[in-house]
Amino acid sequence: MRTRTPALTRRQMLRAGGLSLAALGGLTACGATNATAPVPGLAPGADPWRRFAGTTINFISENTAPTAAIAANLQPFKDLTGINVNIVTLALPALVQRVALDLAGGQSQYDVVYADPYQVLAPYAAGLSDLREFAADDSYPPLEGGFEDFIPTQLQAAGMFGDSDAIHALPYDCPTMIWQYRKDIFEKHHDSMRTDLGFDPTPSAERTWEEYFRIAKWINDNVDEVPYGTGHQAKQHDSLMCDFSNVLWSYGGDYFADGAAVGLRGSEDPGECLLTSPESVAAAEFYRRLVSIAHPGSLGWDWDGVGNALAAGEIAMAPNWHEFAATNEEALPGLVGYAPLPRGPVGTANHYGGTGIGISAMSSGARRGAAWLFVNWATSTATQLSNLRSSAGGGTPTRQSVYAMPEVQAATTRPTEMPNMLTEEAVSIAWAEGKIGLRPKIPMWNECDTALFTELSRMLAGQKTAREAMEDATSRIDGIVARGWVA
């Protein structure tokens, strides 16, 4: 027996389609909920550190040294506040995805966010709370030393965006690129190098990039302890832009007009790209030449690759982030020295890659208050000092008061329990005004960065000349900037 039922008519089909679209609209609208519950008040006489006891918050961070140290030593925070912190650590690209999707969802799964200035802060500043609101609220424990205790350039670079005075993040780490070299090799061959090259090869801010090139070549030809003089993070990756930028700035080139301000405070409209300037092209040409004599692995290395190569005795020197000092000291105790990067025709530039931690604007209720207590604690003097000693990672302090501590000052020379402090002399020069290198803090930087390192990679592969690479990068960056940014 056959059952007869009415067919789906066109009208029914249209109705079903309409319902689907309505459902889609509903789904789309669901994400727009951003109502936030108020933070519970402080009861009279209550301990401000324990007002959110029992609350659980989530902290999402890049898998960096300070977070490793904090994750290994969270108990003091729990004892102090009674707050549970779940820490999620990821590679930076994965972190950026999670944060963007979390902000889109409007539910604030992550209360505390590792706010990379270029990939999180600049594009999603509106999704981060203004921390001045918490610092000015007497019901919270005071921010020790105030915002002024943070190194001023770092507070602006890692915590602020555009013309606004809002502080979206507190400086949390401060990796900076410096010259890392095998002290033993430089000492052993010092005299022969000096005789052959005609200058003192000891790494310092007085050396030029041209001299760096000649030292690397000399080591290639004359030293048996390591196969190559220099190594670079020249993989088609963010690291290639970081490595190249040191040379670019020292040659007088820049990404945009008023590059220092665009780097320090950021902008949504940085203007035209300047990579076709003669200085930028000269920098690119030099960089191509430098990588051509570097360890062949350079074309496949990011910063970890360079760090491993130095530790494995494959290269005698490299520009790399100063937080690798802890790894270097473990692999080659006492054998690695640090100096500011060489200078170009206009001076030295040392790429700063620091990041802050902020609070999601969607975080609400007790979690919002608990998030501030955690941010306050995680960036405090005591925690930064403790991180420096941590065997789990080792921090890179962002407070001036930490660097002024006698035990920290004492740790700048060997033997030391705080290996990252061995770089103190080099980074203190690197952070000086005019010597710190800041990439453009623009919302669309991720895409501009990709355009640049792809063109640089083509140049290093011999597919383009330095001029062609810079022209094509400029054209792509101008197109990306012209399209603007919607968050």
Added chain:
Amino acid sequence: MSADQTADQNTAARSRDAGDAGIGPTPVAPSARQHDRGRTGGITFTGWMMSPGVALLGLLSLIPLVMLIMMSFSRVRLLGGLQLEFVGLDNWIRAFSDVELWKSWVLTIGFFVSTLGVELVLGIAIAVVLNRLTRGRGLLLPLILLPMFVAPSIVGLLGRYMLDPTFGLYANLLQGLGFEQDVLGNPVSAFVAVTLMDVWEWTPLIALITLAGLSGVNPSVLEAASIDGADEWKKFWNIVLPSIKPILLVAILIRSMDAVRYFDIISVTTNGGPADATKIIPVRLYEAAFRFFDLGYAAVIGIMMLALTIMIARLFVGLLSEKETH
């Protein structure tokens, strides 16, 4: 046949087509109407049985598809909730005029052809050898199939370590042979390396499917061919290969779908570099969607990929149907 008869038949054929397409009532020849009533008159018992599955499929596939199409005509805002800002054909025009995107398409086709070609030749060769083995086949087969059970991202990591210029085994061997460059740092060798990693992982699948097909070849036909004086190559080319063609098409179809969305290995080895030499379309799609959050543009790339996948699937399904008809 008279002109009137021909016209009637054409009308009937048109109305059948229209009925299939769900278009409104058209005068049809009585026989055609009776024939189609079961299909177009209402949802049959089978239809009702299938409806939960179809509804679930609709929920899981159609809504995202509609959303994808809507996004391709929009600029997508994320902050504070998903919002679509209609921009007309902007994303489509940008995609069709994006030279970098077309370079990636060329690369994708190159990758598709080379992986599939090498896997097919090697897979058939391995299957033929295994089919002839009388001893040790039980031991050899699992060993050959082993790569298939490794997660693609682990294959990528293994490849990366094997090719590391500092401590990689293959890199050292190549250095011994005079190839001093970093394999993953050179555009040509990086492309070859990621292709070979895919070949290493998925050739066993082709071999396995082919082996199943070979067991169905009629031995008496082969014996007859031998008696007629056919050599091994002739027997393979004229008897074995035509016999296993349908099953080979299935293997190619499965691998084609995979090759179009190849991502994991490239992501952990070269991430599209050097010089964009391994930036095939899935890598570019990922980049547009989840690194730049340019979701409207990514939707266009996604739809292009979907169209290519459907074309490939239809091509192979068509070839299979043709084979069955013959």
